[in-house]
Amino acid sequence: MDYLWLFVSFFLIALVYSSAGFGGGSSYLAVLALSGLPTGAIRPIALICNLAVTGGSTVSFARAGVMPWRRALPLVLASMPAAFLGGRVLLAREEYLLLLGALLLLAALLMLVRRPAGAEAGVKSGGAAGAVAIGIGGVVGFVSGVVGIGGGIFLSPVLFLTRWAPAREIAATTSLFIALNSAAGLAGQLSVGTEVDYALTLLLLLAVIGGGQLGTRMTLRWLPPAYIQKIAAALILFVGIRLVWTNWPL
Template sequence: MLALGFFVTALLYASVGFGGGSTYSALLALVGFDYRLLPIVALCCNIVVVSGSTVRFARSGLVPWRGALTLALVAAPLAFLGGLTPIKEATFLLLLGLSLILAGLALLLPRSPESEGQPAPAARWMGFAAAPLGYLAGLVGIGGGIFLAPLLHLTRWNRARQIAATASLFILINSIAGLVGQLTKNGPERFAEALGGALPLLVAVIAGGQLGSLMAQRLLPEKVIRWLTAALTIWAGSQLLLR
């Protein structure tokens, strides 16, 4: 059932350009997985899902490299620091639950039409928003793109497909930086311990991520997929907070 949950999460998130790390973390927490190892598994799943998306965006020429790398490289050192930061279990679960609910609500924000014109003045300050998202990414095992993308849409930072490509690259780089921080904090031997029982989950997200990125948008409108993803995310966050 956990592998099925990971498969569905990867399918939904990949179809809208995200990795799903926040929901992977929640599902693991709900089944009692060791919270110290939990971000390692979630970040590895994130990397698996968004690597394929990033390659496809790059091959299609959709990645605005200068802007995307600027945002990612501002956030990555803070993602590493987030991974290094010691945190108590209750604080970790509280932050994760709140992050999930906010992420779900962010998915429900309206997307600006392509024709709305020039970027808003706030678009040039998105680097300042990227920094705390990087720290949160490393701390609780998420990529941060699910928060970044709505801000980029609201400020008309770029066109929709370029924003999706930017979010994918942002998640990939921050997940790698956060994972390095987590392994530095807990010791490299924790990597094998965390993934020892998680291989079925990695297989599930590989399959779900590929199917989501290739097929889901052809089967359902993107708005419906975002609503489903938001519902799953808010439900998982609510369950954590209730516990």
């Protein structure tokens, strides 16, 4: 296996995604899936790297005072048990890669949907909004736990499209959601005996920590968020199509 290729790929993914407030879990999975690693080794590596990138972002948002704790907590509290249960689901390699490809296609399409005008205004909170948040958190958490990602790539577009909150608060909530669901999904995997390739994981952790730290320091003039999102969506779309095509039952 070409470890240098994996190291460089993970560094660049963390660099790009952290600049936009994401962890990069879906792209880590995509790269690992194409590398030929066993299915059991793919999910924990992606989640650990995801956690390393978004954990730092969450701390930064909290220190800056932009974390909407009252609105974010229902999402997160509903998603973590669901992510744990999803992490316990074991699928055959072909089924897993087909599901992963389909979800990557969905994620890419969601990322390509442009945010509607007036989304910065947000929506009023209330009982109905809280119920919707719990429902969204539960569904996204379970699916994310099954495939081994933090779920931010699904959550963020939904929050933008529903005008859930201003952009900075959505970014902060997404980082918190990804970090805690990555931890919950990883716990679910380890609870059923999933083994971790510690040597490879440590190597890739060094790559994502370096890329993530650099990404958070990049200015918007160098890498505008809209441009980052289009690049990420194009990568996810390509790999999703390839996974669905190669694993579709004949």
